[in-house]
Amino acid sequence: MNETRQVYLDNNATTRLRPEALEAMMPHMTDQFGNPSSVHHLGRAVRAKISSARDIIAHAIGADPSEIFFTSGGTESNNLAIKGHAWADRKASGSHIITSSIEHPAVLEVCKYLSKNGYELTQVPVDADAIVDPEAVREAIKSNTTLVTIMHANNEVGTIQPVAEITKIAKESGITVHTDAVQTFMKTPVNVDELGIDLLSISAHKVNGPKGVGALYVRSGTKMHPLGHGGHQERGIRAGTENVAGIIGFAKSVEVGLAEMEKDRAHTKKLRDELERRILAEIPHTKLNGHPEKRLPGTVNISFKCIEGEALLINMDMSGMAISTGSACSSGSLDPSHVLMAMDIPHEIIHGSLRFSFGHENTMDDVDYVMSRLPKIITNLRNISPLWDPKELRVVSLEEAQSNAKVGH
Numbered sequence: 019m020n021e022t023r024q025v026y027l028d029n030n031a032t033t034r035l036r037p038e039a040l041e042a043m044m045p046h047m048t049d050q051f052g053n054p055s056s057v058h059h060l061g062r063a064v065r066a067k068i069s070s071a072r073d074i075i076a077h078a079i080g081a082d083p084s085e086i087f088f089t090s091g092g093t094e095s096n097n098l099a100i101k102g103h104a105w106a107d108r109k110a111s112g113s114h115i116i117t118s119s120i121e122h123p124a125v126l127e128v129c130k131y132l133s134k135n136g137y138e139l140t141q142v143p144v145d146a147d148a149i150v151d152p153e154a155v156r157e158a159i160k161s162n163t164t165l166v167t168i169m170h171a172n173n174e175v176g177t178i179q180p181v182a183e184i185t186k187i188a189k190e191s192g193i194t195v196h197t198d199a200v201q202t203f204m205k206t207p208v209n210v211d212e213l214g215i216d217l218l219s220i221s222a223h224k225v226n227g228p229k230g231v232g233a234l235y236v237r238s239g240t241k242m243h244p245l246g247h248g249g250h251q252e253r254g255i256r257a258g259t260e261n262v263a264g265i266i267g268f269a270k271s272v273e274v275g276l277a278e279m280e281k282d283r284a285h286t287k288k289l290r291d292e293l294e295r296r297i298l299a300e301i302p303h304t305k306l307n308g309h310p311e312k313r314l315p316g317t318v319n320i321s322f323k324c325i326e327g328e329a330l331l332i333n334m335d336m337s338g339m340a341i342s343t344g345s346a347c348s349s350g351s352l353d354p355s356h357v358l359m360a361m362d363i364p365h366e367i368i369h370g371s372l373r374f375s376f377g378h379e380n381t382m383d384d385v386d387y388v389m390s391r392l393p394k395i396i397t398n399l400r401n402i403s404p405l406w407d408p409k410e411l412r413v414v415s416l417e418e419a420q421s422n423a424k425v426g427h
């Protein structure tokens with residue numbers, strides 16, 4: 019495998035639009051341009067399509083169509099769920115919200131914002147595999163707790179949380195529960211009744227749909243305030259003319275993807291397992307991050323000792339491979355990943371972490387290609403690391419590295 023090829027292994031970041039979804043969207047960017055709120059025939063035609071799209075999304079998660087609210091994506095769904103419920107259910111004295119330490123920023127930052135504006139916040143920790151202990155949630159519950167928000171699966175390490183158990187505990191105290199299911203939707207079965215959940219966020223571009231559209235499931239009877247005020251769209255919960263083409267493309271991607279889900283799960287798991295097995299066997303001083311089994315089928319996060327993740331990512335990129343680091347480099351910061359830190363992984367290992375995330379379009383050739391380049395890139399980077407002994411192929415301590423530097427090694 020000498021030729022450079024393009025390998026996309028960043029499907030947790032975003033996915034390619036399904037051709038069927040694009041085809042379904044096109045007429046709504048040309049002739050079928052009606053506003054779904056219009057009374058005339060152009061509006062009515064589009065309104066009927068949105069209604070069918072709502073049915074498809076509702077069916078995919080076992081909900082009633084009246085419980086689906088279209089949004090601009092996972093971030094807005096999370097904001098609407100958390101702020102919308104917190105504002106609607108504000109108890110007399112500073113209401114309390116429970117979340118975890120490994121949430122996506124689209125939950126963490128919302129919770130932090132509320133905590134600076136009169137709400138009380140508890141972040142429950144995770145164990146070394148990034149799993150929340152439901153008993154920790156039970157202990158965190160107070161008489162003024164208004165919401166528990168715990169993600170279904172983590173985007174960096176793929177660990178799946180015991181959401182159904184957490185919900186059961188919260189329900190004993192009558193507390194509303196939200197889950198960010200952006201990473202699990204269409205990768206694992208997601209059923210709102212099996213999870214017992216009140217609020218659930220999903221996003222189209224993670225499931226081979228278009229960017230800028232998503233949905234929030236709101237169980238009937240859940241207290242909600244809108245974030246924005248304006249027209250009566252989405253039954254007053256989400257004002258603004260609907261992203262018609264986006265919603266229709268989202269529904270098509272779900273319709274096609276749902277029929278393929280079991281096959282795609284098996285396929286991505288097979289590729290993921292093979293890459294994981296080969297990296298851990300062929301490259302020394304590596305460590306798997308996240309739960310070995312309770313994990314999204316296509317996600318693997320690995321730490322490479324004595325490696326700077328960003329340098330690794332750039333070298334992989336130059337060889338045609340699109341992968342993410344575990345750190346928050348996408349936001350322009352080199353801060354270590356808050357997820358890996360919450361898992362108590364040492365700093366120097368966190369910095370050398372990569373997340374590979376597979377989608378249905380990947381093949382075993384992609385795995386072979388990664389393994390034809392990655393070991394060599396790792397060797398080259400380690401050879402220029404002061405913390406690596408290239409003769410003995412071992413990690414040296416910081417003290418040893420400092421004394422080597424002094425004697426001019």
Ligand code: PLP
Pocket residue numbers: 030031090091092093094122124169171172173198200201221222223230232
């Ligand atoms: N939640 C999780 C777990 C995610 O992985 C993402 C995207 O990275 C989001 C929320 C945000 O979704 P969107 O990009 O649709 O706003």
